[in-house]
Amino acid sequence: DTGVSQDPRHKITKRGQNVTFRCDPISEHNRLYWYRQTLGQGPEFLTYFQNEAQLEKSRLLSDRFSAERPKGSFSTLEIQRTEQGDSAMYLCASSLLGITGELFFGEGSRLTVL
Amino acid sequence: QKEVEQNSGPLSVPEGAIASLNCTYSDRGSQSFFWYRQYSGKSPELIMFIYSNGDKEDGRFTAQLNKASQYVSLLIRDSQPSDSATYLCAVTSYGKLTFGQGTILTVHP
Numbered sequence: 001d002t003g004v005s006q007d008p009r010h011k012i013t014k015r016g017q018n019v020t021f022r023c024d025p026i027s028e029h030n031r032l033y034w035y036r037q038t039l040g041q042g043p044e045f046l047t048y049f050q051n052e053a054q055l056e057k058s059r060l061l062s063d064r065f066s067a068e069r070p071k072g073s074f075s076t077l078e079i080q081r082t083e084q085g086d087s088a089m090y091l092c093a094s095s096l097l098g099i100t101g102e103l104f105f106g107e108g109s110r111l112t113v114l
Numbered sequence: 115q116k117e118v119e120q121n122s123g124p125l126s127v128p129e130g131a132i133a134s135l136n137c138t139y140s141d142r143g144s145q146s147f148f149w150y151r152q153y154s155g156k157s158p159e160l161i162m163f164i165y166s167n168g169d170k171e172d173g174r175f176t177a178q179l180n181k182a183s184q185y186v187s188l189l190i191r192d193s194q195p196s197d198s199a200t201y202l203c204a205v206t207s208y209g210k211l212t213f214g215q216g217t218i219l220t221v222h223p
Contacts, residue, residue, distance in 0.1 A: 033210070033211070035213075040215070040216075041215050042118075042202050042204075042213035042214050042215045042216045043158065043202070043213045045210050045212060048209070048210055055209060056209065056210060091158075100146060100206045100209060100210075100211065101146045101148050101163060101204065101206045101211050102148070102160055103158075103160065104160075105157035105158050105159070107156075107157055108157055
């Protein structure tokens with residue numbers, strides 16, 4: 001399978017715990033994006049990388065959120081001290097440089113904070 | 115004002131009818147416009163993109179763009195029950211893709 005893969009698919013955690021999600025993009029794609037989606041809403045932009053460089057992070061994103069893409073391959077999204085409001089589907093997507101907007105999404109990681 | 119706004123739904127059309135989905139955007143500098151389809155419980159998938167004013171047709175789908183009015187639309191002709199999904203309008207701005215809230219479309223037999 002050469003699509004975008006995300007792990008874990010589901011995560012249930014208690015408030016205050018840290019969680020980490022992993023995304024493996026399509027191998028030849030330079031750009032990697034993280035979005036968050038809640039029920040009834042469109043995906044909300046969190047951050048994106050071009051190779052290993054993080055080019056933009058949403059102003060709405062709390063300091064509890066951090067993302068990395070070491071070596072420009074897979075990426076991780078960590079949420080520290082989770083809150084119930086963090087419960088959402090976290091979507092990763094990748095694209096080729098120069099073809100902004102044509103994103104290929106993974107299946108998502110669903111987070112439930114109790 | 116939201117960056118990307120879609121017409122409120124849900125939208126219900128009979129099988130075989132034309133479904134019309136609308137979207138407006140706030141950033142006049144936006145260059146590229148996209149329609150994604152998201153089935154329930156699945157991730158978004160790209161179905162159409164348009165860069166220039168006018169119409170672009172792909173099978174039963176037609177995207178329309180009017181940059182002066184900051185308006186994008188998607189027409190689905192001969193709607194099928196399999197078209198039932200949430201349709202997301204998205205706009206590129208400064209390298210990132212911003213989505214609208216989506217419009218739920220139901221095509222009933």
